[in-house]
Amino acid sequence: MKLRLEVLSPVTISCSYTSINEIYTVDYIPATVLRGVLASVYIKEKGISDPMEDNLFKEIFLSGKCIFGNLYYNEASLLPLSALSCKYNSGFIPDAHGVKDMVIPRLKNDMKCLESCSCCNAPMDNFRGFYKRERGCFTKVEVPKRLIARTAINPMRETAAHGELFSMEAINEGSFFTGRLYVDNGLKDKVSEFLNSREVRIGTARSRGQGHCKVWVHDEASTDNLIERFDRFNSLVGDKHTYFSITLLSDMIVFDRYLRYCSNLTLDTLLEYLSVDSTISNNFKLDFWISGTRKISGWNSAPNVSLPKEDVVAIEKGSVFVFKSNNPLPEAVKVRIISELKRIPEFIGERVTEGFGQVSICNKFHLEFYKEMKE
Ligand SMILES: [Zn+2]
Incomplete structure (x- = not known):
C-alpha cells in the first residue's frame, strides 16, 4: 500500500536534542515519527490504559504485520551515496x-x-538529496522550507522573554509526502479504516500550531521487475562473475554477533533471510560498498514513559553494497539466485516496523546513470 501525507501547517522534525537557538528540520517524514504519533492517537482515541491488552493495537504497531516506510517529498526517490x-x-x-x-x-x-x-x-x-523523473527528464527535488523566527515566552509575565529569540526551519504547508506502507493482507481493511483522512500533529512546536498533517492510504499495484534489473546490472558490468547490489532507501540498524552497531551490511545479515546453505551464501561475498553512518535520536512518547530513546548508530540511507560471486556461475544457478533475492524482504535489520532498513536490489539509478554517462 501507499501512504500519502499532506502538510497543513509548517512541520519541523528536528534530528537532535541539542539546545540551540537555530533548529533545523530533516527534509523527509521519518516513519518512526509518524508511527509513534499514530500509536499515541490510537491510544488516546480508544482511551485504553494498557495498549498491550488491545489486539488491534498490537497487530498494527507491534506485530510486524504493518510496516511504515519513510515518506519522501512529492513521489521523489532518494539519491544513492x-x-x-x-x-x-x-x-x-x-x-x-x-x-x-x-x-x-x-x-x-x-x-x-x-x-x-x-x-x-x-x-x-x-x-545528495532527492530526484524525480518527469516526462523522460530527471530533476533534482528540493523540499520547500522556510525559517520561522520566534521568541520564548516569559512564564511569569507572559510576554516575550528578553534575549531568547530563536529560529526554526520548517517544511512549508501544502507539501505532499509519499511512502510505502507494507500491510499483511488480513489487516488491510482495518489499517485503512484507522488511517484514512486521519489528521495528526507531528514534530516540534505542535502547541504553537505547527505540524498539522493529514494522512491517506491507498492500494498500489506492485510493479517490481527484479529479474530485468538483475540481468541489466550484470550485462552492463559485462564480466564473467555475477553481481547484485543492495541500496538502502532508509537508514538501517544492524548488530554484529557481539551486539555492536554495524557500519556495513554483510552477507551474514542477508543470510538471516536465506537458508545457511543457500546459493548466495555459498557463492557470494561483499565486494565493495559506499556507505556512511548516522546517529539516530528519538523520543519515546509511549504512555507513562516520555523519555528520550537511546541513541543508535545506523547505516545511512543511500548507502550501496555490492556482492560478487567467487567464481563464474552457470545460467541455471542465476535463476536460483534471483529466486533467493526475491525472498529478501523489503525491510531488513532491526526496528523494521519503524521503517528502518528499506532496501532495493539492483536499484535502477545505478543502471540509468551508467547509461546516461555513456550516451
Ligand atoms: Zn561541470
Missing part, C-alpha cells in the same frame, strides 16, 4: 552539467570517467 555531479554546476542535464553513478564504473574498473565533469572538466563532488 554513489551519485556524483559537477562541483560547480551540479544537477541533471539539461539544467546543469549532469549526474554520474559510480557503481558500474567501479565494477568495470573504469573510474577515469568519474574524475571530472564531462562538460567543464571541473572535479566531481557528492550529489
Whole structure:
C-alpha cells in the first residue's frame, strides 16, 4: 500500500536534542515519527490504559504485520551515496552539467570517467538529496522550507522573554509526502479504516500550531521487475562473475554477533533471510560498498514513559553494497539466485516496523546513470 501525507501547517522534525537557538528540520517524514504519533492517537482515541491488552493495537504497531516506510517529498526517490555531479554546476542535464553513478564504473574498473565533469572538466563532488523523473527528464527535488523566527515566552509575565529569540526551519504547508506502507493482507481493511483522512500533529512546536498533517492510504499495484534489473546490472558490468547490489532507501540498524552497531551490511545479515546453505551464501561475498553512518535520536512518547530513546548508530540511507560471486556461475544457478533475492524482504535489520532498513536490489539509478554517462 501507499501512504500519502499532506502538510497543513509548517512541520519541523528536528534530528537532535541539542539546545540551540537555530533548529533545523530533516527534509523527509521519518516513519518512526509518524508511527509513534499514530500509536499515541490510537491510544488516546480508544482511551485504553494498557495498549498491550488491545489486539488491534498490537497487530498494527507491534506485530510486524504493518510496516511504515519513510515518506519522501512529492513521489521523489532518494539519491544513492554513489551519485556524483559537477562541483560547480551540479544537477541533471539539461539544467546543469549532469549526474554520474559510480557503481558500474567501479565494477568495470573504469573510474577515469568519474574524475571530472564531462562538460567543464571541473572535479566531481557528492550529489545528495532527492530526484524525480518527469516526462523522460530527471530533476533534482528540493523540499520547500522556510525559517520561522520566534521568541520564548516569559512564564511569569507572559510576554516575550528578553534575549531568547530563536529560529526554526520548517517544511512549508501544502507539501505532499509519499511512502510505502507494507500491510499483511488480513489487516488491510482495518489499517485503512484507522488511517484514512486521519489528521495528526507531528514534530516540534505542535502547541504553537505547527505540524498539522493529514494522512491517506491507498492500494498500489506492485510493479517490481527484479529479474530485468538483475540481468541489466550484470550485462552492463559485462564480466564473467555475477553481481547484485543492495541500496538502502532508509537508514538501517544492524548488530554484529557481539551486539555492536554495524557500519556495513554483510552477507551474514542477508543470510538471516536465506537458508545457511543457500546459493548466495555459498557463492557470494561483499565486494565493495559506499556507505556512511548516522546517529539516530528519538523520543519515546509511549504512555507513562516520555523519555528520550537511546541513541543508535545506523547505516545511512543511500548507502550501496555490492556482492560478487567467487567464481563464474552457470545460467541455471542465476535463476536460483534471483529466486533467493526475491525472498529478501523489503525491510531488513532491526526496528523494521519503524521503517528502518528499506532496501532495493539492483536499484535502477545505478543502471540509468551508467547509461546516461555513456550516451
Ligand atoms: Zn561541470
